[in-house]
Amino acid sequence: MSRSQKLFSRAKKVIPSGINSPVRYYDPYPFFVRNATGSMIWDVDGNEYLDFCNGYGALLLGHRRKEIITAVEGQLKKGTLYCAPTELEVQLSELVSKNYHSMKKTRLVNTGSEATMTAIRLARGFTKKKKIIKFEGCYHGAHDYVLVKAGSGAAHNGISVSDGGLDEVSKNTLVVQYNDSEELDSILRKEKDVAAVIIEPVPANMGLVIPEKNFLRNVRKITSENDVLLIFDEVVTGFRVSSGGAQKHFSINPDLTTLGKALGNGFPIAAIGGKSEIMNKLSPEGKVYQASTYAGNPISVAAGIASIKTINKIKSTLYPKLESQCKKLSCAISDIASDMGIQHQINYIGSMFQIFFTDKPVVNYISAKSADVNKFKKLFQNLLKNGVFIAPSQFETVFLSSAHSKENIDKTILAYEKALEMVNK
Numbered sequence: 001m002s003r004s005q006k007l008f009s010r011a012k013k014v015i016p017s018g019i020n021s022p023v024r025y026y027d028p029y030p031f032f033v034r035n036a037t038g039s040m041i042w043d044v045d046g047n048e049y050l051d052f053c054n055g056y057g058a059l060l061l062g063h064r065r066k067e068i069i070t071a072v073e074g075q076l077k078k079g080t081l082y083c084a085p086t087e088l089e090v091q092l093s094e095l096v097s098k099n100y101h102s103m104k105k106t107r108l109v110n111t112g113s114e115a116t117m118t119a120i121r122l123a124r125g126f127t128k129k130k131k132i133i134k135f136e137g138c139y140h141g142a143h144d145y146v147l148v149k150a151g152s153g154a155a156h157n158g159i160s161v162s163d164g165g166l167d168e169v170s171k172n173t174l175v176v177q178y179n180d181s182e183e184l185d186s187i188l189r190k191e192k193d194v195a196a197v198i199i200e201p202v203p204a205n206m207g208l209v210i211p212e213k214n215f216l217r218n219v220r221k222i223t224s225e226n227d228v229l230l231i232f233d234e235v236v237t238g239f240r241v242s243s244g245g246a247q248k249h250f251s252i253n254p255d256l257t258t259l260g261k262a263l264g265n266g267f268p269i270a271a272i273g274g275k276s277e278i279m280n281k282l283s284p285e286g287k288v289y290q291a292s293t294y295a296g297n298p299i300s301v302a303a304g305i306a307s308i309k310t311i312n313k314i315k316s317t318l319y320p321k322l323e324s325q326c327k328k329l330s331c332a333i334s335d336i337a338s339d340m341g342i343q344h345q346i347n348y349i350g351s352m353f354q355i356f357f358t359d360k361p362v363v364n365y366i367s368a369k370s371a372d373v374n375k376f377k378k379l380f381q382n383l384l385k386n387g388v389f390i391a392p393s394q395f396e397t398v399f400l401s402s403a404h405s406k407e408n409i410d411k412t413i414l415a416y417e418k419a420l421e422m423v424n425k
C-alpha cells in the first residue's frame with residue numbers, strides 16, 4: 001500500500017471525504033504532497049510531477065518564488081498578526097490601484113469567496129437593490145449568493161444549488177448564459193431590482209471559456225445603461241491575463257473588482273476594490289459591514305507586495321513567455337488529438353488552457369457540459385501516470401507558471417501524447 005493510500009485511509013476517518021476542498025478528491029485516492037518547488041511537486045511516495053494545477057491558478061510565479069519567500073521570511077521575524085494597521089497594507093493597496101486603475105480603493109480579505117461576498121453585499125448596499133445576475137458555470141466562491149448553477153467543484157459534483165442554501169437567497173440570484181449579451185439585455189429590461197452583474201471576465205471554472213468579440217464590452221454597456229453595477233471577478237484572471245488583469249487586456253472598466261489567487265502567489269489574500277464612492281459605503285464610514293480577524297495580516301500582505309513588485313519587474317518578458325508556451329502546448333496537444341482522430345476543442349488565453357472532448361465549440365456552460373467527462377477523467381489519470389499534474393476536473397483550467405521551462409513544456413507535450421492514446425481505449 002502506498003503512503004498516499006495509507007494517509008487517505010487515515011484522513012477519511014477525521015476529514016469529510018478525506019480532503020479539505022471537494023475538487024481535491026479523485027478516484028481512487030489523491031496523492032498526498034511532500035513538497036514543491038518551482039514547477040515541480042513531489043508526493044509522499046517520492047513520485048514527481050510537473051505542476052499545472054498550480055494552486056488552481058494562484059502560483060503564477062511558481063512554487064517558492066525567491067522574492068516572495070524572502071519577503072515572508074523577513075516579515076516572520078517581525079510578527080505574524082497585529083490586528084492594527086500597517087504601512088504594508090497601504091503599500092499593497094497603492095500597488096493594486098496602480099495596476100488596476102478601476103480599483104481606486106481596496107479592502108483586503110483572505111479568500112476569493114470573502115471578496116465576492118463583500119462585493120455583492122456592497123453592490124446591494126450602494127444601489128439599494130436586491131437581485132444579482134451571474135453566468136451559468138461561473139464560480140465565485142462557496143457562499144450562498146453565488147452557489148447557484150456554479151462551476152468548479154459544484155459543477156464537477158453536480159450540485160446546482162447547495163443543500164443548506166436558502167431559497168430566499170438563491171431566488172435573488174438570476175442566471176444567464178455566458179457569451180449571450182442579448183439574454184442579459186432582455187432580463188435587465190424586465191428586472192428592475194438588480195444591484196449587480198458579477199462575471200468571470202474569462203471563465204476558468206467550466207473548463208476555460210473565452211469571451212467572444214465585444215461580449216464584455218456589451219456587458220459593460222448594458223449594465224451602465226440599466227444603472228446596474230458590474231463586478232469583475234478577477235480572482236483567477238487578475239495578474240494572469242495581464243499585470244492589470246482581464247480589465248486591462250480587454251480595456252473594460254468595471255465598477256468593482258475582486259482579486260485573489262495570484263495576488264498572494266500561494267499565500268491567502270484577496271481584495272475587493274473599485275470606485276471610491278462605492279467603496280466608501282463599507283463600514284465604519286458606511287453601513288455595509290465587512291470584517292475579518294486575519295484581513296491584512298502582515299505575512300500575506302508581504303507576499304502580495306512581493307508578488308506585484310516581481311510581476312511588474314518582469315512583466316515585459318513574463319507575459320510573452322507564458323503566452324507563447326501556452327500557445328505551443330495547446331496547439332501541440334490539439335494537433336496530436338486530431339492526428340489520433342479524437343474529437344476535441346481547446347480553449348486558451350495567456351497562461352491558461354483546457355481541452356474538451358466534444359465536437360461543439362465551447363462558448364458557455366451548455367457547450368462545456370457536452371464534453372465527455374469520462375474521457376477527461378482518463379486523460380487526467382494518464383497524465384498523472386506520466387508525471388503531469390493538472391486539476392482533476394473537466395470544469396477547471398490548466399495553469400502555467402513562470403517556473404515552467406522549455407524542457408517542462410516539451411515533456412508535457414509527450415505526456416499528453418501518451419495520455420491521449422489512452423483516452424479512446
Ligand SMILES: Cc1ncc(COP(=O)(O)O)c(C=O)c1O
Nearest residue numbers: 111112113139140141200235236
Ligand atoms: C473566479 C473565482 N472567484 C472566486 C473564487 C473563490 O476563491 P477562494 O477559493 O479563494 O475562496 C474562485 C476559486 O476558485 C474563483 O475561481
